[in-house]
Amino acid sequence: MAPDLLIGIDAGTSVIKAVAFDLGGRQIAVASTPNRVLHGPDGAAEQDLDGTWDDTAATLRALAGQVPQLAARTLALAATAQGDGTWLIDADGRPVGPAMLWLDGRSAPQVQALRASPAGAAIAARTGTALNPSMQSGHLLWLQAHQPQRLARATTAMHCKDxxxxxxxxxxxxxxxxxxxxxxxxxxGSYDPEVLELLGLAAWRHLLPPMQDGIGPASPLSAAAAAQTGLRAGTPVVLPVMDVPATLLGGGGVAFDARGLRRVGCSILGSTGMHGWVAEGLEAIRPSAEAGYTMMMPLPDVRARLMSHMAATLNIDWLIGLLGEAAMLAGAASPSKAALLARLNDLVLETAPAQALYHPYIADNGERGPFVDPCARAQLSGFSTRLGLPGLARAVFEGITLAARDCYAALGPMPEEIRLSGGAARSPALRQLLASVTGVPVRVSHREECGAAAAAMCAAIALGVHHDVREALPTWVDACLDERLTRPDAQQTALYDQLFPVYRALAERSRAPWQDLARLRSAQRTAATSPHPNHDQG
Structure with missing residues (x-):
């Protein structure tokens, strides 16, 4: 039997998915396994390395249960995964402690100190990326200060997909x-010794593994891995790009016309939000020391310029959680999440805009785009007793899309069109608000698993099924884009044009109070964990 399938894996923070595609990019089957985040003190967020691999192998075995003769039919395998974070292994390939995830905020003091020094701007200029606590550089600094013995045992610093x-x-x-x-x-496009010096990490240069461009070369699946996954030993395995550029690629963020690359935006609205565009050459890349990423794409001389905010649909999850708690307090059965989401979408679209202003900084580790502040917190402003549940829901949805506009504004001129993927692509309210708040038409990708599809597409290119990314796009990506555009509501766009500067000004003026609140929270935690004196003594 000639192999006729490609497997793309997307190992996210909360779910690991394995997806089978035919050689033309059509999705055949998907299997998934929940992933586990271990939260600890001071913003720790970790995962077990062996557990993540075991769950990935189990997900592949589950996929085989859906696809007859999967092992014999698999041409190649590729796994993308959550980005940033630090996954340390020793000389024998064994984990050196748990992985520090991109959610881990323990390095905030080290990162803030670097950002405040001249080194912060110099690092951003060279890497094209502003420092933030999600990054491996900050994690290594934290380990160097607090757990140097772990670093001493490590021989390689990896990320999840690695x-x-x-x-x-x-x-x-x-x-x-x-x-x-x-x-x-x-x-x-190479490691820079000067960056390591500026970071104060030159002593750990030996931990950095060799780099590949995301479309090869392929390496054979080992016998041990074959036994765990149920696939054939020797199956080609390709290391693709991490999840964000993969989802951008799979979701339509790379588009060509007769003149070359088009300036289309790509918004990935899942638990977090990522927004940006790709450009050819260096002239369009203007790094900022405040926030943002510059990522190499698997095309010659093409980079993605991206801005990420920490919480997108996490805000909606919070709102749904509140509604469920309210139903329980009232003694009523809580509706399903799907039913609540559908009703919220209707409520938002039926409700008058801008009844209140919501800043969606609900993540416990603050914000990273278009500004970096681990103390940032969500806030609802400008409301009165007349604000009901529909108005609150609308404000939360508006806040998510105002954050998206804030990210695009920090990157430069707005794109001609935004390609939307992630969980928000299924929300009519978020699609319409993204268009109206930004003033840019929105096109949805119907590809369910954009990251896994891009990983499989990278494998297809590595194996010669396609010559390059541009040749693969029509079947793997463009065929999944909706022909219809969600266009801005001109009247509402005019309103949001007035609201947006207020949104930004309020966030800026809140920076000092956020710091004060963080100090209060820290003092409360310290008091709660301190031993109480025994007043009976003496």
């Missing part, structure tokens, strides 16, 4: 996208 690739093949490598924006020079 760990999965290592477990599958025994090869230690990372993608150029992730290696360069953390420790490299985005102009040369």
């Amino acid at each position: 760990w999965l690739h290592f477990k599958a093949t025994g090869q230690r490598a990372t993608c150029r996208a992730e290696g360069v924006f953390t420790f490299g020079d985005h102009r040369s």
Whole structure:
């Protein structure tokens, strides 16, 4: 039997998915396994390395239960995964402690100190990326200060996808996208010793693995990995780009016309929000020391310029959670999440705009775009007793899309069109508000698993099914784009044009109070954990 399938894996923070595609990019089947985040004190967010690999292998076995003769039919395998974070292994390939995830905020003091120094701007200029606590550089600084023995035992510092690739093949490598924006020079596309010096991490240069460009070379699946996954030993395994550039690629963020690359935006609205565009050459890349990423794409001389805010649909999850709690307090059965989401979408679209202003900074580790502030917190402003549930829901949805506009505004002129993927692509309210708040038409990708599809597409290119990314786009990406556009409501866009500067000004004026609240929270935690004196003594 000639192999006729490609497997793309997307190992997210909360779910690991394995997806089978035919060689033309059509999705055949998907299997998923929940992933576990271990939260600890001071903003710790970790995952077990062995557990993540075991869950990935189990997900592949579950996929085989859906696809007859999957092992014999698989031409190649590729795994993308959550970006940033730190996954340390020793000389024998064993984990050196748990992985520090991109959600881990323990390095905030080290990162803030670097950002406040001249080194912060110099690092951003070279890497094309502003420092933030999600990055491996900050994690290594924290480990250097607090757990130097872990670093001393480590021989390689990986990211999640690199760990999965290592477990599958025994090869230690990372993608150029992730290696360069953390420790490299985005102009040369290679590691930069000066960046390591500026970071204060030159002593750990030996931890950085070789970089690949995301479309090969392929390495054979090891016998041990084959036994765990149920696939054939020797199956080619490709290391693609990390999840954000993969989802941008799979969701339509790379578009060509007769003149070359088009300026289309790509918004990925899942638990977090990521917004940006791709450009050819260096002239369109203007790094900022405040926020934003520059990532190498698997095309010659093409980079993505991206801005990320920490919480997008997390805000809607919070709102749904409140509604469920309210139903319980009233003694009523809580509706399903799907039913609540559908009703919220209707409420938002039926409700008058701008009844209140909501800043969606609800993540426990603050914000990273278009500003970096681990103390940032969500806030609802400008409301009165007349604000009901519909108005509150509308404000939350508006806040998510105002944050998206804030990210695009920090990157430069608005794109001609925004390609939308992630969970929000299924929300009519978020689609319409994104168009009206930004003033830009929105086109949805109907591709359910954009990251996994891009990983499989990278494998297809590595194996010669397609010559390059541009040749693969029509069947793998463009065929999944909706022909219809969601267009801005001109009247509402005019209103949001007036509201947006107020949104930005309120956030800026809140920076000092956020710091004060953070100090109060810290003092409360300290008091709660301090031993109480025994007043009976003496």
